[in-house]
Amino acid sequence: MSDILHRIATETASPDGVYQALTTIDGLAGWWTTDTTGKADVGGVIDFQFVPGGFSMKVLELQPGELVRWEVVEGPEEWVGTKVNWTLKQSGDYTVVLFEHLGWKEPVEFMYHCSTKWASYLLSLKSLVETGAGFPSPKDVQISDWH
Template sequence: MVDILQRVGVVAPRETVRAALTTIDGLAGWWTEDTVGDAAPGGEIRFTFEPGSIAVRVLETAPDVVRWEVVDGPAEWVGTHIVFELAQEGEYTIVRFRHEGWAEPVEFMAHCTTKWATFLMSLKRLAETGVGEPAPADVRVSDWH
């Protein structure tokens, strides 16, 4: 198994970042505008992008960690876990991100690594300025979007 790992420092209170990860409005503000569902533990959230969608089951929304299991979407994603760990370091809320459990490091994983980086920068912008760049306004990184 292999994982995607990212680390981003956000100059915003941890609660602001946590709200962007644990509410439908927050998620729609940085990942994709087409976000619906129940963001509470046990709930399911569906994120729709061009050309498809991803559904996650919310496993945990503790003060310092948000954890999801992918239950629908690209075959490479189903069964993987998406984890956001939050820590305060000075003026920064540090977001330690993992998309864990990929079966192998395929080309699609390389694409997703880059896309996660762009979306985490969108999360940073949302928390710091109030305006993110969720899909469909996100950065296109290739012909896969």
């Protein structure tokens, strides 16, 4: 199994502010994709649509200000069954976000693409919580033919 791991620190947001951006439909639409729908509570499924496709994530666990856990239930074959975890912690004036996309069967080329896209969306999340404006899809940075 292979995993995607990233870390960012937000300068002006509390863990609660970052948590809201990860656990509300409006928050998610503000940094990942504007076409976000569904239920963001535990047991709910959130749908994220992009060009050329999308993902559905089941919310597995929410610990306010600390942890968000999802499981991919629909999407590209490589994603289905993988888990996405967000761990939040305060470090001085910063909120640290530890991101994990766990359980890839193998490090295929699509995983390389997704790792880069996750990094760009994490920067969008950072921008949203620090300035109030992210750059979600379709305003995100395009990096390849997979979008």
